Amino acid sequence: MTGVRIPPAAAEVVAVRPSGPLAGSVTVDGSKNAALPLLAAAAALRRTVHLANVPANADVETMLVLLRQSCWSATRVATDPDTVVVKPSERSESAPDPEVAARIRASYYLVPALLRAHGRARLPWPGGCRIGDRGMEQHFAVYEGFGDRVTVDDRGYQVEAGVQPTSTASLALPFRSRGATIAALLRAVVAGRPLRLGQPILSPEVLSVVDALRAAGWRCRESQSRLAVAPPLSASEGTVRWRVPGDKIEAGTLACAVAATGGSARISGVSEEDVTPLVTALRWLGVSAGFDGGALIVDEPHGTHPASHSLRAVASLAPGGLDADFEPPLMALALTRRGAHLFSDAINPGRHGNLIPQLARLGADIHEVSPTRCRFTGPQRLTGAGVEAMDIRTGSTLLIAGLTAHGITTVGGLEQLRRGHVDLPGRLRALGADICEVTS
Numbered sequence: 001m002t003g004v005r006i007p008p009a010a011a012e013v014v015a016v017r018p019s020g021p022l023a024g025s026v027t028v029d030g031s032k033n034a035a036l037p038l039l040a041a042a043a044a045l046r047r048t049v050h051l052a053n054v055p056a057n058a059d060v061e062t063m064l065v066l067l068r069q070s071c072w073s074a075t076r077v078a079t080d081p082d083t084v085v086v087k088p089s090e091r092s093e094s095a096p097d098p099e100v101a102a103r104i105r106a107s108y109y110l111v112p113a114l115l116r117a118h119g120r121a122r123l124p125w126p127g128g129c130r131i132g133d134r135g136m137e138q139h140f141a142v143y144e145g146f147g148d149r150v151t152v153d154d155r156g157y158q159v160e161a162g163v164q165p166t167s168t169a170s171l172a173l174p175f176r177s178r179g180a181t182i183a184a185l186l187r188a189v190v191a192g193r194p195l196r197l198g199q200p201i202l203s204p205e206v207l208s209v210v211d212a213l214r215a216a217g218w219r220c221r222e223s224q225s226r227l228a229v230a231p232p233l234s235a236s237e238g239t240v241r242w243r244v245p246g247d248k249i250e251a252g253t254l255a256c257a258v259a260a261t262g263g264s265a266r267i268s269g270v271s272e273e274d275v276t277p278l279v280t281a282l283r284w285l286g287v288s289a290g291f292d293g294g295a296l297i298v299d300e301p302h303g304t305h306p307a308s309h310s311l312r313a314v315a316s317l318a319p320g321g322l323d324a325d326f327e328p329p330l331m332a333l334a335l336t337r338r339g340a341h342l343f344s345d346a347i348n349p350g351r352h353g354n355l356i357p358q359l360a361r362l363g364a365d366i367h368e369v370s371p372t373r374c375r376f377t378g379p380q381r382l383t384g385a386g387v388e389a390m391d392i393r394t395g396s397t398l399l400i401a402g403l404t405a406h407g408i409t410t411v412g413g414l415e416q417l418r419r420g421h422v423d424l425p426g427r428l429r430a431l432g433a434d435i436c437e438v439t440s
């Protein structure tokens with residue numbers, strides 16, 4: 001495609017054209033949704049932490065700014081910019097700027113660290129993707145379970161630290177929540193108290209925090225029904241080294257793009273367990289996908305779709321369930337596959353409302369059974385049009401759809417895409433996708 005190639009950060013839209021089967025090898029960045037709680041965990045620990053594989057997407061950069069505005073130093077190592085060193089700074093009385101904190105949902109992870117630094121945390125209501133009502137009452141129940149005082153108003157919430165006994169904090173979540181599970185873990189760290197948490201979620205992002213605490217000397221035991229952590233037996237002060245796991249969602253998105261174009265690729269940097277539900281869905285759609293030599297392999301050299309079944313993709317917080325963020329890219333892939341497909345995301349009830357009208361602009365015929373559930377029959381023929389990324393995963397899904405549509409698709413709203421990925425168009429281009437950044 002002809003077009004002016006400019007740095008992605010300056011582009012207003014990307015233009016996508018069908019480019020034949022994607023092929024090659026690519027390595028994903030570190031996961032945004034794991035990096036954010038790990039950075040907050042480093043701050044809560046108040047030790048020097050070297051965190052490797054930290055992606056430079058917009059949400060992570062926002063988190064680094066928030067840490068610096070509070071009382072931590074958070075700097076990328078000059079010789080290894082993927083590594084961030086977090087340590088307490090000299091500043092004692094400073095707090096995050098609410099305007100900055102409101103840009104990301106994960107500002108909520110900073111509450112325990114702020115309690116440690118200031119005895120109180122005042123934050124705006126979380127920002128991030130506008131994908132429906134996204135509550136925080138489980139976080140508040142966690143803090144109240146630790147004896148903290150929570151107050152809310154129109155602009156946000158405040159948590160004031162309660163006096164902490166040394167006894168075990170015993171809490172149970174009414175439903176599985178990544179945010180509330182990590183809130184409980186980090187609150188226990190700051191309180192220096194053992195925690196027993198019923199009904200945790202053991203998603204990769206949570207497990208990466210558990211592993212990080214283990215590396216810092218905390219004693220941790222986890223099962224699907226209970227997560228128990230206890231402080232180190234002896235005080236440890238030295239530097240700890242953690243690593244952000246590879247981005248399972250970026251890997252899954254690339255896999256869907258490769259499969260949608262009938263290509264073959266080797267996607268490295270992600271662990272097998274983290275993409276297992278995605279691989280199951282890919283295979284159900286007749287895609288030859290699996291793990292080999294530490295990489296996710298998608299292999300369709302002839303672009304044939306041997307045994308595509310009708311897919312039921314239901315986002316779930318249950319153990320082994322399909323992460324909600326896999327559902328949109330799978331929808332773009334299923335539009336290319338034979339079958340009567342059903343998609344559901346009741347976790348993020350505004351997601352379909354963002355995505356389906358944009359896919360409809362490309363000509364997709366999707367029947368919305370309810371605001372969170374839809375059906376369609378594939379394969380469908382899409383036609384390029386101007387579309388808008390309404391949230392991170394809408395953006396990545398529209399890139400995939402654009403690769404399979406006839407003609408040129410332009411995707412706007414790139415600031416959404418950049419919140420979650422350093423350069424997803426660049427990753428796709430590395431696999432041969434015909435994508436370029438354009439300004440008006």
Ligand SMILES: CC(=O)N[C@H]1[C@@H](OP(=O)(O)OP(=O)(O)OC[C@H]2O[C@@H](n3ccc(=O)[nH]c3=O)[C@H](O)[C@@H]2O)O[C@H](CO)[C@@H](O)[C@@H]1O
Nearest residue numbers: 033106133134135136137138139177178179180324325347
């Ligand atoms: C920064 C981050 O990791 N974001 C992810 C996280 O968001 P999010 O923070 O929404 O995820 P949680 O797992 O904590 O929440 C799961 C569900 O419970 C709701 N809830 C949660 C806590 C609470 O106190 N009250 C409440 O109603 C949430 O709105 C959501 O509908 O998980 C979502 C579901 O897998 C993903 O789509 C997001 O990418």
Ligand SMILES: C=C(OP(=O)(O)O)C(=O)O
Nearest residue numbers: 105106128129325392393
């Ligand atoms: C919904 C997402 O992010 P956030 O929770 O930060 O808005 C996402 O990563 O797709």
